[in-house]
Amino acid sequence: MKTERDLIDKLNKEKNLTDMEFHALITDTHKQTTDYITALANSIRKEIFGNHIYIRGLIEVSNYCKKDCYYCGIRCSNTAVSRYRLSAGDILERCALGYNLGFRTFVLQGGEDAEFDDDTLCHLIHSIKEKYSDCAVTLSLGERSKDSYRKLFNAGADRYLLRHETADREHYGMLHPSFQSFDKRMHCLYTLKELGFQTGCGLMVGTPGQTPEMLVKDLRFIRKFNPEMVGIGPFLPASNTPFSNMTAGSVEMTLRLLSIVRIMLPEVLLPATTALCISNKSDYTRGIFAGSNVIMPNLTPTDARKKYLLYNGKAGIKDTTEDLLTSLKDNLNTIGCKVTVDRGDYRKRENNV
Numbered sequence: 001m002k003t004e005r006d007l008i009d010k011l012n013k014e015k016n017l018t019d020m021e022f023h024a025l026i027t028d029t030h031k032q033t034t035d036y037i038t039a040l041a042n043s044i045r046k047e048i049f050g051n052h053i054y055i056r057g058l059i060e061v062s063n064y065c066k067k068d069c070y071y072c073g074i075r076c077s078n079t080a081v082s083r084y085r086l087s088a089g090d091i092l093e094r095c096a097l098g099y100n101l102g103f104r105t106f107v108l109q110g111g112e113d114a115e116f117d118d119d120t121l122c123h124l125i126h127s128i129k130e131k132y133s134d135c136a137v138t139l140s141l142g143e144r145s146k147d148s149y150r151k152l153f154n155a156g157a158d159r160y161l162l163r164h165e166t167a168d169r170e171h172y173g174m175l176h177p178s179f180q181s182f183d184k185r186m187h188c189l190y191t192l193k194e195l196g197f198q199t200g201c202g203l204m205v206g207t208p209g210q211t212p213e214m215l216v217k218d219l220r221f222i223r224k225f226n227p228e229m230v231g232i233g234p235f236l237p238a239s240n241t242p243f244s245n246m247t248a249g250s251v252e253m254t255l256r257l258l259s260i261v262r263i264m265l266p267e268v269l270l271p272a273t274t275a276l277c278i279s280n281k282s283d284y285t286r287g288i289f290a291g292s293n294v295i296m297p298n299l300t301p302t303d304a305r306k307k308y309l310l311y312n313g314k315a316g317i318k319d320t321t322e323d324l325l326t327s328l329k330d331n332l333n334t335i336g337c338k339v340t341v342d343r344g345d346y347r348k349r350e351n352n353v
C-alpha cells in the first residue's frame with residue numbers, strides 16, 4: 001500500500017499518476033499530505049524561478065459578452081449588469097501607467113464582445129507593441145475562429161488564456177447552455193497552441209456537480225495538453241446567475257491542484273488567481289507557497305473594475321494599481337520573493353524529464 005508521500009514522490013519522478021492515484025491525492029486532506037506536497041511544489045517553483053514572481057497587468061476591456069455561462073456574473077442574460085467597454089485610448093493609457101510601474105505583460109481580458117473585432121484588436125495589439133516593444137501581450141477574450149486567432153497572433157499577441165473549465169463533457173453541459181460547445185472550446189485550445197501562442201487552459205474548482213473523478217479528468221487533460229500556463233481558481237457564486245445560491249469552491253482544493261500541476265509541469269506559468277483571495281486579499285501568498293509563480297494585479301480603471309464582476313466579493317476593486325503593487329511587493333518581500341520586471345515567458349528547461 002502506497003503512502004501519500006510515495007504518491008507525491010512518484011508524481012515528482014514520473015510526472016504522472018494513475019487515475020486512482022490522482023484521485024487519492026486529490027481527496028486526501030491530511031495535514032501531513034498538504035505540508036509535504038506544498039513543500040515540494042514550492043521547492044520546484046524556487047528551483048525553476050528562484051525568488052522571482054512574474055506580474056501581469058490585467059486590463060478588463062469589456063463586460064459585454066454574448067455567452068451565457070451559468071456561473072458567470074457578466075453572462076449575457078444578466079440584465080442587472082451595467083455594461084462598459086474600454087476604448088483603445090483607455091487601454092493604452094493603462095498600459096502606459098502599467099509600464100511605469102514595471103509591468104512587462106499586459107493581459108487583455110473580457111467577455112466575448114463583437115465590438116472587439118479582428119481589426120480593432122489587431123490595431124490595438126500593434127499600438128501596444130509599437131510603444132512597448134519589450135512587453136508581451138496576453139489575450140483572454142474567449143472563443144474565436146482560427147482565422148481570427150491567426151490574425152491576432154500575427155499582429156503580435158504572444159499568449160492566450162482560455163480555460164477549458166472542465167474536461168468532462170457532461171459536466172460542461174451542466175455549466176453552460178446548449179449553444180455552447182465542449183468540443184468547440186477544446187478545439188479552440190488546440191488551435192491556439194498550433195498557431196504558436198503560449199496557451200493557457202484551466203478550471204474552476206468546486207463548480208456545481210464537480211466530483212473528484214472530474215478533477216482527475218482535468219489533470220489528465222492538462223498533462224496531455226501540456227499548456228504553457230494553467231489558471232486554477234475556486235468557483236465563487238455570482239448574483240443574478242443560476243448558480244447564485246451555490247456553495248463556493250474550496251481554497252484548499254485549489255491549492256492542492258496548484259501543487260499537483262506545479263509538480264507535474266515544473267516550468268508551467270501558474271498564476272495565483274484573484275479568486276483565491278476571496279477571504280483575504282493577500283491570500284495569493286498561499287498560492288505562491290503552493291507553487292504559483294505569477295500574480296495578475298488589476299490594471300483596469302477602477303470605475304470599470306467594479307462592473308467586471310464575474311463573481312461576488314472580488315478582491316482589489318477599490319485599490320489603485322499603485323497601492324495593489326506596493327502591498328504586493330511588501331507581502332512578497334516578507335515571504336522571501338520579489339516582483340520581477342520581465343516579460344516572464346514560458347521557458348522549457350533542456351534537461352527536464
Ligand code: SAH
Nearest residue numbers: 071072110111140142163234235236310311
Ligand atoms: N470570456 C473569457 C474571459 C473572461 S472570463 C472566457 O470565458 O474565457 C475568465 C474566467 O473567469 C473564466 O474562464 C472562468 O473560469 C472564470 N470565472 C467566470 N465566472 C466565475 C465565477 N463565478 N467564479 C470563479 N471564476 C469564474
Ligand code: SF4
Nearest residue numbers: 065067069072075111
Ligand atoms: Fe462570457 Fe467568459 Fe463569463 Fe462565459 S465566463 S459568460 S464567456 S465572460
